[in-house]
Amino acid sequence: MSWVQExxxxxxxxxxxxxxxxxxxxxxxxxLSAQPALALETRSYVMSSFWHAGYNQDGDCPDGLxxxxxxxxxKILADFGYGKEEIAELIAGFVEGEEGGxxxxxxxxxxxxRGRVNGRPVSAYSHPAAVKDSELISYNGKFAYxxxxxxxxxxxxxxxxxxxxxxxxxxQLARVWGCTEGMRDKxxxxxxxxxxxxxxxxxxxxxxxxxxxxxxxxxxxxxxxKFGRALEPxxxxxxxxxxxSMTFRADPDPRVNNNIYPGQIREGVISITKPGPxxxxxxxxxxxxxxxxxxxxxxxxxxxxxxxxxIGGYQPIExxxxxxxxxxxxxxxxxxxxxxxxxxxxxxxxxxxxxxxxGQNWSISAVYSLKAVPAFVVEMPKTDNQRVxxx
Amino acid sequence: xxxxxxxxxxxxxxxxxxxxGAGALLVSSDGGAAASALEAVQYxxxxxxxRASLRRLTPDQYRNVIDDIxxxxxxxxxxxxxxQRVDNLNEIGASSVSVSSAGMAQYYSIxxxxxxxxxxxxxxxxxxxxxxxxxxxADDACASQFLSKAGGMIFRRPLTAAEQRxxxxxxxxxxxxxxxxxxxxxxxxxxxxxxPQFLFRQVVLEPDPASPGNYRLDGYSKASRVSFLLWNSMxxxxxxxxxxxxxxxxQKGLAREASRMLASPRxxxxxxxxxxxxxxxxxxxxxxxxxKLYPKFNSMVVADAQEQTLKTLIDLLVRQREDYPKVFVVRxxxxxxxxxxxxxxxxxxxxxNGSPDAWQPYEFPANxxxxxxxxxxxxxxxxxxxxxxxxxxxxxxxxxxxxxxKVPAPPGDVDFTLVNDDTAYKTxxxxxxxxxxxPMCAGCHKIxxxxxxxxxNFDGAGAYRTEENGKRIDTTGEFEGTRFNNGRELGQVFYDxxxxxxSCLVDRLTAYALGRTPVRGEATWLGQLKxxxxxxxxxxxxxxxxxxxxxxxxxxxxxxxxxSDLSAGSRTTR
Numbered sequence: 001m002s003w004v005q006e007x008x009x010x011x012x013x014x015x016x017x018x019x020x021x022x023x024x025x026x027x028x029x030x031x032l033s034a035q036p037a038l039a040l041e042t043r044s045y046v047m048s049s050f051w052h053a054g055y056n057q058d059g060d061c062p063d064g065l066x067x068x069x070x071x072x073x074x075k076i077l078a079d080f081g082y083g084k085e086e087i088a089e090l091i092a093g094f095v096e097g098e099e100g101g102x103x104x105x106x107x108x109x110x111x112x113x114r115g116r117v118n119g120r121p122v123s124a125y126s127h128p129a130a131v132k133d134s135e136l137i138s139y140n141g142k143f144a145y146x147x148x149x150x151x152x153x154x155x156x157x158x159x160x161x162x163x164x165x166x167x168x169x170x171x172q173l174a175r176v177w178g179c180t181e182g183m184r185d186k187x188x189x190x191x192x193x194x195x196x197x198x199x200x201x202x203x204x205x206x207x208x209x210x211x212x213x214x215x216x217x218x219x220x221x222x223x224x225x226k227f228g229r230a231l232e233p234x235x236x237x238x239x240x241x242x243x244x245s246m247t248f249r250a251d252p253d254p255r256v257n258n259n260i261y262p263g264q265i266r267e268g269v270i271s272i273t274k275p276g277p278x279x280x281x282x283x284x285x286x287x288x289x290x291x292x293x294x295x296x297x298x299x300x301x302x303x304x305x306x307x308x309x310x311i312g313g314y315q316p317i318e319x320x321x322x323x324x325x326x327x328x329x330x331x332x333x334x335x336x337x338x339x340x341x342x343x344x345x346x347x348x349x350x351x352x353x354x355x356x357x358x359g360q361n362w363s364i365s366a367v368y369s370l371k372a373v374p375a376f377v378v379e380m381p382k383t384d385n386q387r388v389x390x391x
Numbered sequence: 392x393x394x395x396x397x398x399x400x401x402x403x404x405x406x407x408x409x410x411x412g413a414g415a416l417l418v419s420s421d422g423g424a425a426a427s428a429l430e431a432v433q434y435x436x437x438x439x440x441x442r443a444s445l446r447r448l449t450p451d452q453y454r455n456v457i458d459d460i461x462x463x464x465x466x467x468x469x470x471x472x473x474x475q476r477v478d479n480l481n482e483i484g485a486s487s488v489s490v491s492s493a494g495m496a497q498y499y500s501i502x503x504x505x506x507x508x509x510x511x512x513x514x515x516x517x518x519x520x521x522x523x524x525x526x527x528x529a530d531d532a533c534a535s536q537f538l539s540k541a542g543g544m545i546f547r548r549p550l551t552a553a554e555q556r557x558x559x560x561x562x563x564x565x566x567x568x569x570x571x572x573x574x575x576x577x578x579x580x581x582x583x584x585x586x587p588q589f590l591f592r593q594v595v596l597e598p599d600p601a602s603p604g605n606y607r608l609d610g611y612s613k614a615s616r617v618s619f620l621l622w623n624s625m626x627x628x629x630x631x632x633x634x635x636x637x638x639x640x641x642q643k644g645l646a647r648e649a650s651r652m653l654a655s656p657r658x659x660x661x662x663x664x665x666x667x668x669x670x671x672x673x674x675x676x677x678x679x680x681x682x683k684l685y686p687k688f689n690s691m692v693v694a695d696a697q698e699q700t701l702k703t704l705i706d707l708l709v710r711q712r713e714d715y716p717k718v719f720v721v722r723x724x725x726x727x728x729x730x731x732x733x734x735x736x737x738x739x740x741x742x743x744n745g746s747p748d749a750w751q752p753y754e755f756p757a758n759x760x761x762x763x764x765x766x767x768x769x770x771x772x773x774x775x776x777x778x779x780x781x782x783x784x785x786x787x788x789x790x791x792x793x794x795x796x797k798v799p800a801p802p803g804d805v806d807f808t809l810v811n812d813d814t815a816y817k818t819x820x821x822x823x824x825x826x827x828x829x830p831m832c833a834g835c836h837k838i839x840x841x842x843x844x845x846x847x848n849f850d851g852a853g854a855y856r857t858e859e860n861g862k863r864i865d866t867t868g869e870f871e872g873t874r875f876n877n878g879r880e881l882g883q884v885f886y887d888x889x890x891x892x893x894s895c896l897v898d899r900l901t902a903y904a905l906g907r908t909p910v911r912g913e914a915t916w917l918g919q920l921k922x923x924x925x926x927x928x929x930x931x932x933x934x935x936x937x938x939x940x941x942x943x944x945x946x947x948x949x950x951x952x953x954x955s956d957l958s959a960g961s962r963t964t965r
Contacts, residue, residue, distance in 0.1 A: 235728070237686040244687075245735045246728055376737035 042213040045307045045372035046234050048242030050198055050208075051190030053145040053310050053369040054177060055162050058186075060141035061179040068181070069336040070094065072134065073111055079132065080110075096333055112329045115340070124340045125328040128321065134341035138349065139178020145310050146171035146367040147296045149275075149352075157351070164298075170365035171312065172349040173320065176342060182335045190369070193335045197323070201286055207234040207248055208280065209377045210299075210307060212263075212270060217301070220265050225272060225297065227259035229280055230377070244305070244373040252380040256280050261295070270299040270309070278313060287319050293352065293363065305374050312367035314352035320366065321346055444486035445591040446619075446906045449474060451664055453501075455624035460544045461509050461518055468504035469497045474673060478908045479791060480899065481668050486906040490590065502584035506577035509541075515573060526573065529566035534576055535559045541580065546588045547625050548595075548611035549635075558583060592619060596947055608945045610634030617649060617939050620904045622657040623664035642940065649939040653932050659705045662931065666704050669899050670792060672697045674773060681778040685852035687733050688772065695730045696768035696853070702750065703764065714929035715896055716889035719763040719882035722755040733768060733854055734761070760848055760855055763882030765789070771846060771853035780851045782819050782843030789842045793885070795895035799835055817862035820844050841868040845881040893929050897921045904938050916943045 067075065070091065077087045094107040113121035115130035124131045144159035146169040153168040154160075161169045177183035182193040190198065207230040214223035230248035237243050250257075258279065261272040278295035281288065292313025299309030324331040325339050332339050350361035448456065450471040457465055472494035475484035490498065509518050519537050523530035538558045542550040550558070558579045566575025583589060592615050599607040608616070614626040614634040626634065630648055638644025652658065667673070675697045680688040702725040707713045713721075727750055731738035738751055755761045764770060774788040775781050790796040809816070809825040816822040823844070827836045847864045850856050857864060866877040871888065875881045885892050897920050902908050909917055920937055927933040938944055 235732070237682075238689045239682050239686050241686045243729075243732050245732045247731060247738045247740065249740070378737065378739050 040215045041217045042211060043217055043301075044248075044375050044377040045210045045212075046230065046242075046246065046248055046375035046377075047208040047210065047370050047372045048202075048234055048236075048306075049190070049369075049371040051194040051369050052173065052177060052183070052185065053171075053312070053367040054174060054183070054185030054191055055141075055143050055145055055188070056139075056178060056184040056186045057141070057143075061137060061139060063137050063179075065184075066136045066180045066337065066341075069333055069338065070096065072338050072341070073107055076111065076114060076134070077107075080114075108329055108333075111332070123328070125325045125332075128325065128340035128343035131340035131343075133344040134338050136338060136341045136345050137179040138175040138345060140175070141178065144169055144171040144174035144367070145369070146174075146312050146365065147294075147298070149294045149296070149312070149314060149365050170351065171367045172351045172364045173315070173346075173366040175349045176320075176345045176364070180337045180342070182337055188369070193324075193337075196335075197286055201282075203233055203236060205233055205282060205286070206230050206251060207232060207375075208282075209248055209250065209375065210372055211377055214265065217265065220267065222273075223263045223265055223270065225261045225263045225270065227278065227280065228377070229253070229256040229282075231380075242371075242373045245375065247376040247378060250377055250379050253281070259295075263297070268300055270297060270301070270307075272296050275313065278311075287323050289319060291316060291319065292366070299370075307372040308370070310367050310369050312365065314363040315366040316353070316363050317343075317346040317350050318362070320364070444906055445587075445594055446482065446485040447472075447488050447490070447591050448589075449481060449485060449664075451667075452619060452623055455622075455660065456545075457505055459624050459627070460541065461505070461514070464514070465505055465508045467501050469501035471501075472497065476671070476673075478902065479669075479671075479795075480903055481673060482903045483907055495585070498590060499581070499585050502581045503577075505584055506580040509580060510573040510577040519576070523572040527570050528572060529563040529575060530572055531559055531563055533572070534562040534566075534579070537576060538562065538579060538583070542583055543631070544625065545583050546586075547593070547615050547631070548609075592616075594947075606947055607640070608947055610637055610639045613639040613645070613945050614648075616904070616944065617645070617652065619661075620939055620944075621649070621652045621661040621935060622655070623661045624657070642942075646936075646940050649936055652939075653936055658932065658935075659709055661935070662705055662709055663701050665900060665903055666701060667697070668903060669896075670700065670769070671773070672701075672769065675769070678773060679777060680772070680852050684778055685850075685854075687729075687854075688852040689729075692729050692733055692768070693772075695727045696772060698750075699725055699727075699730060700764050700767045700769040703767070708931040712930055712932065714889075715893055715924075715931055716886045716929055719765060719885040719892065720879075721764070722757070722759070722762050724753055724755070724767070725750045726753045727751070730768065733852065735855060760877060760879055762879045763886075765793075765846065765882050765885075766849065766878050768853035771849045772851065775851040775853075778851060780819065780847060780849065782823060782847060783836060783839045784843070785846050786839030786841070786843030790838060793895060794891045795898050796838075798838055801835065802831055805829075805832060813860055817860040818864055819847055819859065820865055842870060842881060844868055845875060846878040848877060889929065893924060894921055896931075897924055897934065900934060901938060904944055913943060916941065 066072070073094070074087050074091060077090060082090065090105075090107050090110070093105045095104045112123060112125070115122040115124045115127040116132075117127060117130050122130055142160055143162040145161055145163065146159065148158070148166065148168040149170040155168070157170075157172065158167065159169040159171055159174065160167050177191070183191045185191045185194070189195070209226075209228045209230050211226040211228070212223055213226075214221055217223070229251040231251050232246075232248050235243040235246050256279065258277075261276060262274050263270060263272045272295065275294040275296045278290075278292040280290045282290050292311075292315050295311065295313040297309060297311045299307055299311075302308055321339075321343050324335065324337075325343070327334075328339075346364060347360065350364040352361055352365065353363035354361050453471065454467065457467065472488070472491065474481040475488045477484040477487055508514055519533075520540065521533040521536050523533045535555065539550055539555055542554065542558060546554075561582055562575045562579035564575070565578040566572045569575060593612060595609040595612045596606040597609045599605045601607075611626075611631070611634045614630045617639075618624060618626040618630055629651070633639055633644060633648050636644075639648065675693050678693050682688075703721060703723070704718060706723070706725075707717060707721050708715060726734065726736065726738050728738055728740055731753070736753070738753060740749060740751060760766070770788070771780070771785070774784040776784070787798045790798050806829070807826075810822050812822060812825075816825055823836060823840050827833045827840070845866050845868050847859070848855060848857065848866050868875055868881070870881065870884050873884050873888065875884050897917060898909065901913075901917060901920065920934065920941075923937050924930075924934045
């Protein structure tokens with residue numbers, strides 16, 4: 001029996017109809033070490049929106065915002081020893097935005113190669129540590145979404161979650177992005193930069209999937225949460241809204257199939273009870289890989305059946321840095337922020353994974369918001385025998 | 392009993408092209424190919440055989456014919472004149488439509504496009520069987536070779552000598568004027584493709600040797616009639632050869648050709664065309680829904696919904712040779728990912744990268760609320776309002792399309808206030824009950840609503856639901872004494888009591904084949920067809936065979952033509 005035939009049989013078999021949830025849930029979660037003894041309900045979702053969970057308000061950067069890139073370049077050129085008239089002449093030929101590029105003007109060439117190794121120019125984006133720290137402004141507000149990842153409660157670096165009012169929130173990435181105009185999120189729907197990234201990737205990048213199983217997802221209780229990746233991208237309707245109830249094949253890539261966590265639903269909130277590592281791969285514009293330690297969630301099943309909330313953990317700063325730096329100068333002049341400068345901010349605020357010799361932390365507490373719509377997720381085993389989850 | 396006959400218009404267009412109006416009929420005085428005579432006569436015959444008529448090619452038939460002659464790589468371009476639905480069928484409407492001046496311009500534009508592609512450097516070596524002595528001059532021999540062959544297919548009969556001469560002359564003149572052989576050829580081809588002999592399915596009468604004084608359809612007209620019925624396209628070379636030999640005038644020869652055509656995969660094209668017409672799928676092209684209420688419902692879903700039903704019908708009735716009543720209960724179907732999303736169903740699509748919207752077989756579970764074509768999106772969405780479902784429209788469609796019953800039109804001064812009051816009346820059943828308290832409304836709603844309400848578990852876009860405005864939907868009802876609980880069970884009632892639906896199918900298919908509504912004198916024939924259909928287990932291909940081989944399909948009465956109608960120089964007569 002081919003997988004198609006078998007699947008058709010599964011869908012049509014009367015016995016399956018009598019026990020659909022138990023059967024399908026067990027099928028969907030086959031092989032999960034942490035699955036409940038008897039899963040009776042499984043719901044799958046596909047992510048339809050994703051952005052850095054910023055929380056910014058007017059006046060939350062009392063020292064002002066970081067300079068727009070043009071003015072930042074003037075400052076850097078001055079540091080390089082250019083005189084006022086030379087800078088004015090260079091900047092007059094500077095091509096901003098989409099039309100620009102490292103080879104379009106002298107400024108582009110100078111800024112691309114503003115790193116210095118033994119006095120020799122090197123790419124600022126490949127060697128951000130070789131660029132003098134611009135000493136950019138960090139966000140120093142009271143609030144940020146997230147989790148108490150270290151379990152140490154409130155300290156002078158932690159935040160208060162604006163939604164739950166929980167203290168001791170570890171979300172240092174908020175400090176890095178919070179005072180840069182293009183990365184500030186004042187509407188809880190993502191910064192301009194993140195919206196651009198997501199818009200570019202959402203219809204072409206393989207979708208991320210979320211599968212939740214438990215005895216009764218309508219009530220509080222233990223659950224199992226799985227994050228995965230599909231072979232197809234999320235589909236959208238003509239009005240831009242995500243298309244629900246589409247079927248996705250789970251990517252059989254073993255790298256993306258280990259994000260399975262024990263969790264719970266408590267007062268409608270889905271959280272992970274035993275945070276662990278998270279690893280996923282993504283469309284290169286966002287990041288070639290996306291990983292966390294101490295991965296946690298705070299998700300809610302909304303009345304319309306969609307899923308909303310935040311995920312987070314300690315994320316390697318190189319992954320975050322890669323997002324824009326891979327597009328080098330073009331990204332810098334398109335999104336108007338100093339890429340190497342933010343590398344220094346990432347290092348400054350990194351709060352996990354200390355280097356055993358230098359003590360430099362190489363991971364940072366990071367929190368992202370997501371929305372997801374109901375979907376069907378088909379597991380893709382190595383054999384022909386397909387298995388299907390109910391959502 | 393003969394009735395008054397009338398002569399329809401023939402108007403000459405520039406270049407000697409002739410547009411024939413509605414209901415023209417060609418009479419061959421020599422018993423052979425008739426176009427040279429082109430006596431256009433419309434008449435209303437005895438009630439025994441109904442009115443004979445010419446049918447304009449539908450857009451699909453036009454495409455199919457061009458595909459058959461020149462291949463599918465030929466681009467048509469342009470837009471066709473809209474079809475006209477008469478007595479529930481476009482195929483009947485095709486007998487009563489003419490060609491407007493704007494439509495003629497479009498036909499001419501399409502003909503130019505086709506002809507230009509045929510003679511293009513890309514296609515000419517494959518489609519033109521000879522090469523001119525000079526590409527910059529006329530070549531009668533080569534033009535004649537091509538035009539006679541192509542013309543025989545375009546007109547679906549051999550060209551007469553006069554036609555052959557005229558089209559070669561046209562090609563010669565145009566080639567010399569343009570100093571380009573292929574341009575000349577394309578202009579002559581354009582003229583053929585713009586002519587009524589191509590645009591209309593010719594009905595040519597010839598004296599019937601078996602019945603002196605009476606007429607019969609000539610072999611080519613019979614060939615076209617059976618071919619467009621079974622394949623929705625022109626006769627193939629074998630059928631034309633059978634027509635030329637006179638085989639189609641014998642029952643044995645006709646049955647042999649019908650069997651051959653019924654065994655061909657092209658039968659699916661004919662079945663597809665018939666059901667697309669019967670189920671009024673042409674209306675799908677203008678179907679739209681409120682995007683706010685039904686964001687998933689887009690043009691792709693509309694196209695897929697129509698295709699889903701047609702694929703289901705072809706698989707069930709042609710490939711599986713199941714009985715027709717099963718269309719009301721069939722659970723096996725085909726879905727695309729977009730359709731599955733609206734149906735809220737998982738659809739595994741295990742294809743390599745690409746082809747994300749490939750069709751997949753799917754079977755609704757036995758206890759699924761869906762089952763049968765009445766629960767397909769194509770029916771549910773088509774017979775709904777843009778922003779809500781409509782038990783009345785659905786009930787009317789069930790009566791008129793599936794059961795061939797007539798539902799009277801509503802009076803002009805209906806007050807729709809109660810029907811739109813979602814606040815006081817939460818469900819459609821409640822709203823319609825309130826509305827039907829008006830005596831002038833009650834009569835028709837009694838006919839339509841009980842069946843339509845059975846499908847209220849499906850919203851205006853066809854998605855499943857159990858509540859409306861927070862109130863549980865009641866889908867129970869009764870059809871001719873049998874109670875049902877929902878739409879699926881209504882389909883089961885149609886299956887268990889197949890007489891009305893199968894009788895309707897015979898009526899529709901016969902009308903489709905004839906291009907007109909059967910007349911009283913054909914009641915006996917219809918009765919025989921229905922008996923045969925039932926005794927054959929309601930197999931559609933068998934019914935199509937019975938119709939295709941019935942003498943009644945080809946029966947014509949002798950036209951009574953007054954001398955003044957055919958007087959020289961006056962081809963246009965009222």
